[in-house]
Amino acid sequence: xxxxxxxxxxxxxxxxxxxxxxxxxxxxxxxxxxxxxxxxxxxxxxxxxxxxxxxxxxxxxxxxxxxxxxxxxxxxxxxxxxxxxxxxxxxxxxxxxxxxxxxxxxxxxxxxxxxxxxxxxxxxxxxxxxxxxxxxxxxxxxxxxxxxxxxxxxxxxxxxxxx
Amino acid sequence: xxxxxxxxxxxxxxxxxxxxxxxxxxxxxxxxxxxxxxxxxxxxxxxxxxxxxxxxxxxxxxxxxxxxxxxxxxxxxxxxxxxxxxxxxxxxxxxxxxxxxxxxxxxxxxxxxxxxxxxxxxxxxxxxxxxxxxxxxxxxxxxxxxxxxxxxxxxxxxxxxxxxxxxxxxxxxxxxxxxxxxxxxxxxxxxxxxxxxxxxxxxxxxxxxxxxxxxxxxxxxxxxxxxxxxxxxxxxxxxxxxxxxxxxxxxxxxxxxxxxxxxxxxxxxxxxxxxxxxxxxxxxxxxxxxxxxxxxxxxxxxxxxxxxxxxxxxxxxxxxxxxxxxxxxxxxxxxxxxxxxxxxxxxxxxxxxxxxxxxxxxxxxxxxxxxxxxxxxxxxxxxxxxxxxxxxxxxxxxxxxxxxxxxxxxxxxxxxxxxxxxxxxxxxxxxxxxxxxxxxxxxxxxxxxxxxxxxxxxxxxxxxxxxxxxxxxxxxxxxxxxxxxxxxxxxxxxxxxxxxxxxxxxxxxxxxxxxx
Numbered sequence: 134x135x136x137x138x139x140x141x142x143x144x145x146x147x148x149x150x151x152x153x154x155x156x157x158x159x160x161x162x163x164x165x166x167x168x169x170x171x172x173x174x175x176x177x178x179x180x181x182x183x184x185x186x187x188x189x190x191x192x193x194x195x196x197x198x199x200x201x202x203x204x205x206x207x208x209x210x211x212x213x214x215x216x217x218x219x220x221x222x223x224x225x226x227x228x229x230x231x232x233x234x235x236x237x238x239x240x241x242x243x244x245x246x247x248x249x250x251x252x253x254x255x256x257x258x259x260x261x262x263x264x265x266x267x268x269x270x271x272x273x274x275x276x277x278x279x280x281x282x283x284x285x286x287x288x289x290x291x292x293x294x295x296x
Numbered sequence: 297x298x299x300x301x302x303x304x305x306x307x308x309x310x311x312x313x314x315x316x317x318x319x320x321x322x323x324x325x326x327x328x329x330x331x332x333x334x335x336x337x338x339x340x341x342x343x344x345x346x347x348x349x350x351x352x353x354x355x356x357x358x359x360x361x362x363x364x365x366x367x368x369x370x371x372x373x374x375x376x377x378x379x380x381x382x383x384x385x386x387x388x389x390x391x392x393x394x395x396x397x398x399x400x401x402x403x404x405x406x407x408x409x410x411x412x413x414x415x416x417x418x419x420x421x422x423x424x425x426x427x428x429x430x431x432x433x434x435x436x437x438x439x440x441x442x443x444x445x446x447x448x449x450x451x452x453x454x455x456x457x458x459x460x461x462x463x464x465x466x467x468x469x470x471x472x473x474x475x476x477x478x479x480x481x482x483x484x485x486x487x488x489x490x491x492x493x494x495x496x497x498x499x500x501x502x503x504x505x506x507x508x509x510x511x512x513x514x515x516x517x518x519x520x521x522x523x524x525x526x527x528x529x530x531x532x533x534x535x536x537x538x539x540x541x542x543x544x545x546x547x548x549x550x551x552x553x554x555x556x557x558x559x560x561x562x563x564x565x566x567x568x569x570x571x572x573x574x575x576x577x578x579x580x581x582x583x584x585x586x587x588x589x590x591x592x593x594x595x596x597x598x599x600x601x602x603x604x605x606x607x608x609x610x611x612x613x614x615x616x617x618x619x620x621x622x623x624x625x626x627x628x629x630x631x632x633x634x635x636x637x638x639x640x641x642x643x644x645x646x647x648x649x650x651x652x653x654x655x656x657x658x659x660x661x662x663x664x665x666x667x668x669x670x671x672x673x674x675x676x677x678x679x680x681x682x683x684x685x686x687x688x689x690x691x692x693x694x695x696x697x698x699x700x701x702x703x704x705x706x707x708x709x710x711x712x713x714x715x716x717x718x719x720x721x722x723x724x725x726x727x728x729x730x731x732x733x734x735x736x737x738x739x740x741x742x743x744x745x746x747x748x749x750x751x752x753x754x755x756x757x758x759x760x761x762x763x764x765x766x767x768x769x770x771x772x773x774x775x776x777x778x779x780x781x782x783x784x785x786x787x788x789x790x791x792x793x794x795x796x797x798x799x800x801x802x803x804x805x806x807x808x809x810x811x812x
Contacts (some may be wrong), residue, residue: 141321144321144324148312148317148320148321149311149312152310152311152312152316153307153310153311156310157307157310162312162316165312166312166316166319166320169312169320170320170323170324170327173320173324174324174327175492177324199492200492203472203491203492236302237302237305237306237309238306240302240303240305240306241306241307241309241310244303244306244307255303255307256307259299259300259303259304260303260304260307287299290299290302290303
């Protein structure tokens, strides 16, 4: 039972992160759930062992991101309508939030309306706390590109901080 | 307010609720349970497949194998999630997955031929005609997820067939796992790959490869000797198979080069495909052409691009359509005579006939609804036993009100056809709504149905339907309607109760789902 318990512990620890990352890319809960399942099955299939908590965190973020990109690449042939449907889902999530979280809801709205690469930067840099250097390393991008995408995302979000 | 704090709080809300977490975990466990079971099933299955089959294995046989396998696991594997006694997880589960597929029901040669070569039988499996994998002046090899046909162009006859399901290589129109065919030195090689994103190094965070899709070996490869084809319509024997990853990686490398050299998008690269004449050929019925054109010839003069074409007006035959590189040249059509007769079609129809759906669980209210839905969808789609409608309702709540039992839910029904060991979804539909039932002896009968309206009236109709039942309205918008777990259970129940040799169900464009 050791293995099952180990995986369950990792699942409990990482499921929110994987789901959140998937939602940022896919914008709908059905795909996000499928991706969570797929990422954990990859973990089991490949027998991945983590050296450090940072290694674990980075593996889940990058594996989830890659899986999302794979799916998005093949979306055109599967379900364009569904993507459109899914677009509205984050709006639904926002609209059901209590009134005292208006700013948070608006922020989520704005984040989700950003282009995919800027959403990704918001997640990695602002939320997960990776530096520009680390983000560039993870995504195999130049530091200047990361800086520019972060700056664009920050401009879009700036109206929130001017309240 | 601090920008970082706002962003953090906003993204904090993007988490699954407890129910979602439990559901996903159960799905993960279910997958790993299948792997575990099938590892144990391997011995039994190998024994079964090595004996010459005189008749199609029955569902009870399949059930017996699974039962024996389960006992095997309990006795020898313990009840641990994985049979490993160390803390290490298995490095790869591909062997287990292959074993899962070893339960495949072998098809007869006629079934493989009809499902692969008859456009009418093929229409539920794909929108395109079968792919061409090899073509020279003497030989044409084409196929799909059911089989491969080796066709002698000079003699106009089928020289050999490969049952792709029997070798666990029927992955066409799938999501991540794909079957590839490579012809190399008189050898026909079939192998599978699984696509994944960028690979990670051991030091995640330090060094990530880019995110381009990569293909990894998956399952087993099989090799067939093309010099040993016969002159009758029969299934070819595999001369070599294995799961050696290095070997499969070699095939992947050679196969990628082969595909790069020989396969092109037909619509983009064949002028004739985009012509009005082709529109007439394909029409709006059964007509189709191969998605990829096969490129043969070594220079500009001999270069030719070919696809299989089915004319709408001739629903039972494919033609080989070849367009040369010469300017202004018309395509040449070659009639293929696969020798498929009406008697063979009848035989295959009989083997793949599906019994009517019956509800077998113990909730009479749900039973009445399911049989009603199956009846409704069958009226539209039940094609003389070729298709069956299987409901998979997601029930939100049952309420007793003024002598009526109200059953609220998302009532999904799929229609399937049988293709060897797989139920292929050919259509589906949903009724989000509420059934009003009244008692009828020990059971119920349907008094009326409130169905949600379409378009912008949808939300309002749900609101009206759920008025007076707090928390119910939200349920219609909380999930995605169809519950794949319910669907799988419903299909499993149908398969087991009718003793069918079905191991998978499949939606177009998605990987097949293994039944328990």
